[in-house]
Amino acid sequence: MSRRESPPPPSPPPPLLGLQRGEVQCEERPERAEPLSDAEREIIQDSWGHVYKNCEDVGVSVLIRFFVNFPSAKQYFSQFQDMEDPEEMERSSQLRHHARRVMNAINTVVENLHDPEKVSSVLALVGKAHAIKHQVEPIYFKILSGVMLEVLSEDFPEFFTAEVQMVWTKLMGAVYWHVTGAYTEVGWLQVSSSAV
Ligand code: HEM
Secondary structure (H helix, E strand, C coil), X not given: CCCCCCCCCCCCCCCCCCCCCCCCXXXXXXXXXXXXXXXHHHHHHHHHHHHHCCHHHHHHHHHHHHHHHCHHHHHHCCCCCCCCCHHHHHCCHHHHHHHHHHHHHHHHHHHCCCCHHHHHHHHHHHHHHHHHHCCCCCHHHHHHHHXXXXXXXXXXXXXXXHHHHHHHHHHHHHHHHXXXXXXXXXXXXXECCCCC
16 A cells, blocks of 8 residues: 655745845845736735735734744844744734834825825835834845735735736835835945846
């Protein structure tokens, strides 16, 4: 009788251990953000409605996965930089507070997709605070976007179809572009001349 072998567990993504400011030298800011069509904006707003009803739980799940898979990202948070147990992290008020801030900022973006100036001013403020006050390496914004899309697709499979995920990828690209605008202004990132 043949015995079915269970597949090996997936290997975890490589942690960016010890990533220090300035070390990601190839990180560049794309030249522009791709605009969303009216239909794409509607797709984002419809799918986000379901997520935002569970805003705090989703935000906490996203951040816990982010900090577990990329432990070096904890370095910026005094309260849980040395924590390893996800359940302990879940109880951290600093983590919950940041989860709410992230989700509320995304909500403001989603609610104002018709108003590019508002979107750009909200995200410029986020970028400025993280570059100047919190000194966060900008690559973490890209990583967090990927983790967020992963968690949303897993937790809301009926709404985050392949098409919806593609539109969200575009939105998160635009978020990254706006946030890193502030990093460019303070000289932390350069604009790529080859980006399209
Ligand atoms: C879309 C992504 C993100 C959004 C919308 C966001 C939003 C915010 C906002 C609104 C604040 C308060 C701003 C202020 O201090 O004036 C904040 C604080 C902070 N953020 Fe973020 N953030 C994001 C990603 C990140 C990432 C990737 C990191 C680091 C890995 C990070 C680290 C911090 C830290 C350390 C603080 C201060 C926390 C405290 O004072 O307790 N953020 N964030």
